[in-house]
Amino acid sequence: MELEKIVQKTASEGLKNLFDVVFPEDKINLQKTRKDFDGDVTVLTFPFTSFSKKSPEETGEMLGKYLLKHCDQVADFNTVKGFLNLVITDDYWVAFLANIAKEDNYGHLSAPSGKIIMVEYSQPNTNKPLHLGHLRNNMLGYSLSNILKANGHEVIMANIINDRGIHICKSMLAWQKWGDGETPESSGLKGDKVVGKYYVAFDKHYKEEIKELVDGGMNEEEAAKKAPLILEAQEMLQRWEADDKETRDLWEKMNSWVLAGFDVTYENLGVTFDEVYYESNTYILGKDYVTEGLKNGTFYQKDDKSVWCDLSHDKMDPKLVLRADGTSVYITQDIGTAVQRFEEYNLDQQIYVVGDEQIHHFKVLFSILKKMGYEWAGSNFHLSYGMVELPSGKMKSREGTIVDADDIMAEMIQTAKELSEELGKLEEIEEQEKDRLYNLIGLGALKYFLLKVDPKKKMLFDPKESIDFAGNTGPFIQYTYTRIKSLLRKAETDQNLTFSDEYDLEDKERDLIKLLNEYPEVIKDAGEALSPALVANYVYELAKSFNNLYQALSILKDVDPEVTAFRLNLSSETGKVIQSAMLLLGIELPDRM
Numbered sequence: 001m002e003l004e005k006i007v008q009k010t011a012s013e014g015l016k017n018l019f020d021v022v023f024p025e026d027k028i029n030l031q032k033t034r035k036d037f038d039g040d041v042t043v044l045t046f047p048f049t050s051f052s053k054k055s056p057e058e059t060g061e062m063l064g065k066y067l068l069k070h071c072d073q074v075a076d077f078n079t080v081k082g083f084l085n086l087v088i089t090d091d092y093w094v095a096f097l098a099n100i101a102k103e104d105n106y107g108h109l110s111a112p113s114g115k116i117i118m119v120e121y122s123q124p125n126t127n128k129p130l131h132l133g134h135l136r137n138n139m140l141g142y143s144l145s146n147i148l149k150a151n152g153h154e155v156i157m158a159n160i161i162n163d164r165g166i167h168i169c170k171s172m173l174a175w176q177k178w179g180d181g182e183t184p185e186s187s188g189l190k191g192d193k194v195v196g197k198y199y200v201a202f203d204k205h206y207k208e209e210i211k212e213l214v215d216g217g218m219n220e221e222e223a224a225k226k227a228p229l230i231l232e233a234q235e236m237l238q239r240w241e242a243d244d245k246e247t248r249d250l251w252e253k254m255n256s257w258v259l260a261g262f263d264v265t266y267e268n269l270g271v272t273f274d275e276v277y278y279e280s281n282t283y284i285l286g287k288d289y290v291t292e293g294l295k296n297g298t299f300y301q302k303d304d305k306s307v308w309c310d311l312s313h314d315k316m317d318p319k320l321v322l323r324a325d326g327t328s329v330y331i332t333q334d335i336g337t338a339v340q341r342f343e344e345y346n347l348d349q350q351i352y353v354v355g356d357e358q359i360h361h362f363k364v365l366f367s368i369l370k371k372m373g374y375e376w377a378g379s380n381f382h383l384s385y386g387m388v389e390l391p392s393g394k395m396k397s398r399e400g401t402i403v404d405a406d407d408i409m410a411e412m413i414q415t416a417k418e419l420s421e422e423l424g425k426l427e428e429i430e431e432q433e434k435d436r437l438y439n440l441i442g443l444g445a446l447k448y449f450l451l452k453v454d455p456k457k458k459m460l461f462d463p464k465e466s467i468d469f470a471g472n473t474g475p476f477i478q479y480t481y482t483r484i485k486s487l488l489r490k491a492e493t494d495q496n497l498t499f500s501d502e503y504d505l506e507d508k509e510r511d512l513i514k515l516l517n518e519y520p521e522v523i524k525d526a527g528e529a530l531s532p533a534l535v536a537n538y539v540y541e542l543a544k545s546f547n548n549l550y551q552a553l554s555i556l557k558d559v560d561p562e563v564t565a566f567r568l569n570l571s572s573e574t575g576k577v578i579q580s581a582m583l584l585l586g587i588e589l590p591d592r593m
Contacts, residue, residue, distance in 0.1 A: 003096075003517065004030055006073055007041055007086065014066035021051045032518070038078055039085030040514060046082040056082035090505045093513045094566075098501075100516065101573055107519040107580060109152035118156040118341055119145045121353035122266075122273070126163040126258040127171040128196035130265050130405035132461060133355065136388050136450045139586060141353040142271040143451055143532040144383070146584045151527035156345060160277040160337070161262075163255050167199070169236040172250055173229070174198035174205070184257050190264060190406065191257025205229055241327075265405055269443070270586055277337065285336025287328050289372070290321050298372055314367040321368070334365050335372075342376050349379045351530065356384040356456070383530050386458030388450070408463070413442035415467050416475075420593070423469075429592070437590050441475055442467070444587045448474030451585050452536040472540045474587060477578060480543035482593045483550065484575035490556060491568050499566040508549040512570060515542050519577050523584070532585055539581035546574050 008025040015023045029047065033039035045060040052059040057079050064077035064084050076087040100106045121141020124130055130138075145155045175182070175198040184191040206229045213223035224230070239247040266272070290307055293299040299307050299321060307322035321332050341347060352362060362382035369377035390403060417438040420426055426434055449466035453459045469475045505513070518538070526534040555567040579589050 003041065003073060003088065003092065007043070007067070007071065010067055010071040011043060011063060014063050014070065015048060018062055018066060019048070019052050023048070033085050034083075037080055037083065037085045038076075038087065040088040041086045043084040043086065044082060045079075045084050049082075060084035090503065090510070091501060093505060093510055093517075094499075094501060094503045096517060097513055097570060097573060101569060105580070106573075106577065107523050108150040109520075109523075111152055112154070113152035115153045115348040116156070116345055117148055117153050118158050118275075118345065118347050118350045119148070119353065120158045120160060120350070122159040122161075122271075123354065124161060124262060125167060126161060126192075126195070126255050127167050127199045129190070129192040129261060132390070132403040132405060132408055133388050135269065135405050135408065135446070136385060136459070137353055137355070138266075138269060138271045139447050139450050140383070140385055140455055140532060143535075143585045144351070144353070144530055146586065147523060147526045147532060147535060150523050150584060153527075156274050156347075157272065158275040158277065158341075159273040160279060160282070161259070162279045164240065164251075164280045164283060166233055166237050168251070168255075169233045169240065170202040170206075171195050171199040172247075172254055173233050173236055174202035175254065176250070177205075184260075190261040191259075192261030192265075193404070193406075195254050195258050202229065202233075265409075268406070268409060270588070279333065282337050282340075283333045284328060285340060286332035286334070287322065287336070289335055289339060290328075290332060293372055309368050309371065311364065311367050311371070313371070314363070316364060316367060319364050319368065331361070331365055331368070335368060338365070338369060338380065339374070342374070347376065347379075349381065351381045351383055353383045353385070356386055358382070359384050381530070383455060385455040386453075388459055388461050390461055409443060409446065411463060412446045412467065413438050415463065416442035416445065419467065419469070437593065440588050440590045441478060441593065444474035444478050444582075444589075446474075447585060447587050448477065448536060448582075451532045452540070454533045455531055472537070475593075477539055477543045477582065478587075478589050479593050480546055481575055481578045481582075481589045482591060484546070484571050484578070485591045487555060487571055488568065488575070491564075499562050499569065503562065503566050506553060508545075508552055509567070509570060512542075512545045512549055512574060515545050516573060516577055519581070522581075535581050535584050539578055539585075542574065542578060542581070546571070546578075 005025070007030060008028045011028050012023055012025040015021050027047075029044040031042050031044070033042045043060070043063065045056045045063065048059050048063070049056055052062070054062070060079035060082070064079060064086070067074045067086065068077055073088055073092045074086050075089040078085050078087075119141050121144075122130075122134065122138050124134060141157070145157045148155045175195070178201055179198060182194060184194050187194060189197075206227055209227040209229055210220065210223045213227060214220055218226070236247060240251060290299060293309075294301060294307055299309050301307050302324075304324040305326070306320060306324040308318045309321055310318050312318075319331065320329055321335070322328060338350065341350060354362070359382065362380075362384075366377060366380050366382075369380065417434075420434075420438060420441065426437070429437070445467040446463075449461065450459070452472060466473060467475055469479055515538075519542075522534055522538045526532060549567075549570075553567065555571065556564060558564050558567070582589055
């Protein structure tokens with residue numbers, strides 16, 4: 001039985017014995033003992049004073065004495081105001097270490113929860129390459145999916161690719177005008193970079209046309225609408241929607257370039273999807289639902305034939321769901337896609353990993369679905385995350401100031417190579433293995449830096465800081481893992497690694513075991529909070545605790561074989577949990593650095 005449940009069960013029995021009150025075990029509030037108090041587990045005694053008729057301290061003293069006598073796992077206790085701090089026996093911690101060594105996947109929930117969850121992430125446009133913001137999005141979605149799986153849920157990892165619309169036509173038109181037949185093969189560029197180049201070219205020429213019109217006396221707003229380029233792009237979109245063959249052929253050709261480029265980026269980043277949706281296939285979804293809603297009074301029609309949804313029940317403005325000409329808007333597609341997914345997969349929840357600039361959009365979407373009467377509407381969740389900024393400021397794809405995802409990954413790998421060569425510890429490793437190592441370190445640094453920050457917060461990405469081998473970084477954690485692997489390699493593999501149940505723990509050994517004990521709860525909390533940052537910061541604390549032990553205590557050179565055996569076991573289990581936690585984050589670990 002878990003320590004928490006043991007303490008809760010015995011404490012509940014104690015409250016019945018001491019005060020003749022039945023207090024539910026799961027309502028007894030436990031927490032980790034504060035660092036400035038002595039103890040391992042703390043029971044909050046404030047809730048018991050209403051029936052004990054004593055102060056929180058007196059109540060704690062009485063309950064502490066009961067636990068000391070009746071709970072084998074409690075070695076001592078102290079009370080500080082309303083906090084009953086329990087010191088857990090070394091026997092318990094030693095037995096705990098021995099038990100987790102027998103588990104194949106410690107920390108993961110072995111029994112299925114029965115819940116089916118779809119996590120949608122990435123959502124790129126096919127008019128430009130993936131950028132730094134997409135990297136945060138992809139890593140959040142991918143790692144969150146791993147964490148939810150570790151909590152026993154069935155997870156469908158989904159991507160929707162925005163492959164139609166005016167922004168796509170801008171790239172197509174620019175390529176027609178100035179591309180001179182350029183292809184990925186002729187230029188040697190990835191397909192997404194070729195297309196992205198023409199998106200930037202469109203914006204450049206478009207701004208020049210606006211300036212000419214403004215210089216000729218037109219106001220800027222009107223000039224933006226009447227510039228010849230934007231009118232041509234709008235005409236191209238109309239031809240696309242009319243299924244014009246020439247337009248569709250060009251669209252399919254350029255989209256194929258981009259999608260092939262995306263695949264390379266996804267593979268290098270190490271993220272995958274179970275389902276990939278395309279807006280060109282889903283944009284008409286929802287129209288039938290809106291038509292039905294118009295008949296049953298969920299929506300209403302204005303005199304110009306446009307269709308709207310009244311959202312006053314959620315204190316929001318009305319939302320357009322069909323234009324006057326009968327064409328759908330973006331939210332119409334989202335309505336149809338949500339209904340389709342819930343019906344197809346019988347989902348319990350759908351999580352959209354999308355930047356915080358779309359908070360209002362998803363509030364509106366969920367409100368409409370609720371008004372349409374879908375019982376599952378409330379189970380939708382928008383995991384909004386803050387934008388990634390650079391020291392130089394915000395990125396703008398139209399102006400070509402985006403930090404390309406491929407470029408930042410290549411830069412991180414190159415930096416890892418330079419730092420590793422500077423440290424000079426890889427002379428005996430083959431070149432192919434070196435390249436793999438640089439890749440693991442560089443991408444590990446990038447991924448960890450993106451994930452250690454709470455998703456809701458904006459973040460400033462500093463490549464130099466992210467790849468530091470000291471501090472709260474991916475390379476520090478990777479280096480700790482390789483230190484453990486090196487330690488285990490140096491140990492005699494056939495030596496007896498058994499130790500006594502009555503092993504006397506040093507403080508740093510106990511601290512490390514206590515952190516290992518927290519891992520299942522960290523996975524659970526991260527799944528409930530939808531925050532990979534909880535796992536990231538936990539594994540940093542674990543690595544730091546191991547290094548504290550490593551610096552303070554001898555492992556291989558101790559005179560007592562039992563001490564060596566215990567510390568090697570502790571090192572091994574710590575390494576397993578570090579690896580498990582980092583894989584949840586989508587980060588691979590090298591065996592040596």
